[in-house]
Amino acid sequence: MSGILAGKRVLVTGVLTESSIAFQAAKVAQEEGAEVILTGFGRLSLVERIAKRLPKPAPVIELDVTNQEHLDGLADKVREHVDGLDGIVHSIAFGPQGAFNFLEATWEDVSTAVHVSAYSLKSLTMACLPLMPRGGSVVGLTFDAQIAWPKYDWMGVAKAALESTNRYLARDLGAKNVRCNLISAGPIKSMAAKSIPGFEELADVWNHRAPIGWDLADPEPAGRGVVGLLSDFFPRTTGEIVHVDGGVHMMGA
Secondary structure (H helix, E strand, O other): OOOOOOOOEEEEOOOOOOOOHHHHHHHHHHHOOOEEEEEEOOOHHHHHHHHOOOOOOOOEEEOOOOOHHHHHHHHHHHHOOOOOOOEEEEOOOOOOHHHHOOOOOOHHHHHHHHHHHHHHHHHHHHHHHHHOOOOEEEEEEEOOOOOOOOOOOHHHHHHHHHHHHHHHHHHHHHHHOEEEEEEEEOOOOOOOHHHOOOHHHHHHHHHHHOOOOOOOOOOHHHHHHHHHHHOOOOOOOOOOEEEEOOOHHHOOO
């Protein structure tokens, strides 16, 4: 099969519905020649059902990134399907409802958000590192943490931690030929968005400020950005954040 990911093996986390960026990344990756393995947490039967809607059905591995036993066993479970990995897609984020109230949030709320949304980039990458002896590409998904967004609160702080984690991973894994980058996407009406109080107010910024436009119902542009970074077209790009947000990040106040 031809394509910019021909012959590559890619692990994609965070596929829950067809409206997710992770699903689009997995779909485009397959269309570009990759062999894709998915992970799921909690609603495994739902992930397995969604996996069948990809161009080619993909195997699903159970993974809770806060469970060390799951992380310790991940490489062996991946080896049941492929003999190694060339790419990892980190599309994992979660914040308890309390994390969306900045002044009232407890440390328990905040620590959960940071653990699941930021630290997991490091733990997932390290769990998969034995599968990448010749190097590869790690791509995560962020939501521009330079801004104090309305309603986003401690999830914004968690994304800032994710962005910093990406830079440190890039620093420490460069010698192993592992590139680590993030896609900063605009808001998407996904399952995750439904858990954000005031999402519509947050998303409304894009209606007025995206110079090239932004479709809240179209995760494909961000998915294509992920695939681009997984490919060999960016062989010396690491520690970067590539914005796929319709241009909102560059607009002044």
